[in-house]
Amino acid sequence: MxxxxxxxxxxxxxxxxxxxxxxxxxxxxxxxxxxxxxxxxxxxxxxxxxxxxxxxxxxxxxxxxxxxxxxxxxxxxNIPYLRSIFNASGYPAMVAKYGAEYTYESNSRALIFARNVSLVTDWMSARALLRYNNYLHDPLAKGDPITGSISSRGDFRTPKPVAFGGVDTKVTSMRGSMGPDFDLRVFAESGPTHDQLPFFAWSGANGAFASVQHTLVPAEFDFDTVMFEM
Structure with missing residues (x-):
């Protein structure tokens, strides 16, 4: 680092x-x-x-x-842009087998970014894009709460929920990262997205995570965005 x-x-x-x-x-x-x-x-x-x-x-x-x-x-x-890495990672075979969802240009996230990026005008709208998951209603998501939206929520996968997905969001800007002493200002939010979906709780997903140990980790992630200055 x-x-x-x-x-x-x-x-x-x-x-x-x-x-x-x-x-x-x-x-x-x-x-x-x-x-x-x-x-x-x-x-x-x-x-x-x-x-x-x-x-x-x-x-x-x-x-x-x-x-x-x-x-x-x-x-x-999460899909390589550089052709050398794309090929070495085996993506061409996955595209041949499963189709556009394994391409860099035409997977669900790529299409959602292309459609929604014009809505970004400030840090709050940037945060909203990065935490977007409307898999139940967005046709580009194809009903997939993991790869079908920008911020994954594996606990909504059916029939087998998984404790997997986006765990936080950080947003900064040129002004926020280039203070007089190279101070860094970041807007951050802990936990999986809960903009279009309920917040994550270890007791959720119909008890699928009842046996998962989460010592010193909150039982629920119902947090707001916080500004950090470093």
Whole structure:
């Protein structure tokens, strides 16, 4: 994690540091925004936004600033963007077997991001998008509370609920991350989403989690968004 908060480090350098220390990491995508390459009101310069994707034994990186400029957002949803990682992870075979839900461009989350991102105008609407799960009523979700929405709720899966899903949300901005002393301001909410669904409780899901140990973990996650300054 030594390279994860480099306020004066360029994106390309950060990517190189991440690759050096990626040997024991699982499958991940890191996104690095270099604010020295962006002035509000102007297009970002090349290498403003660089991603690093990694699987055990292999890491790749790319400048995705042109994509950001083209679609005005960069979504990330658990499917590799870089073709090298996509292929090495076995996704082509999954696409052939199961269809579009395993593609980067046409899975449910990709389509929901593309449809809803224009609604984001401030931190509250960004938070709402990141915690969105309307699987019961959104046709893009296809009735799936896990992969069918932005923030998963595995406890609503039928017939076998699972204690799996999005566990929190953090939102910041350029202004919030670039204070005079590189202070960081983050809006965060603990627990699975409960915007369109009831809040998560270990006693829920018809008792499916009755035997799950959750020592020092709240029995219910009915929390509001809180601002942190660091």
């Amino acid at each position: 030594a390279s994860s908060w480099p306020p004066r480090t360029h994106a390309r350098t950060h990517a190189a540091l991440a690759i050096m220390h990626a040997a024991v990491c699982p499958a991940l995508q890191w996104m690095v925004a270099d604010y020295t390459k962006f002035t509000p009101g102007n297009k970002p310069q090349p290498n403003f936004l660089r991603i690093i994707e990694q699987i055990p034994g292999f890491t790749d990186t790319a400048d995705v600033t042109p994509v950001l400029i083209s679609q005005l957002n960069w979504p990330s949803y």
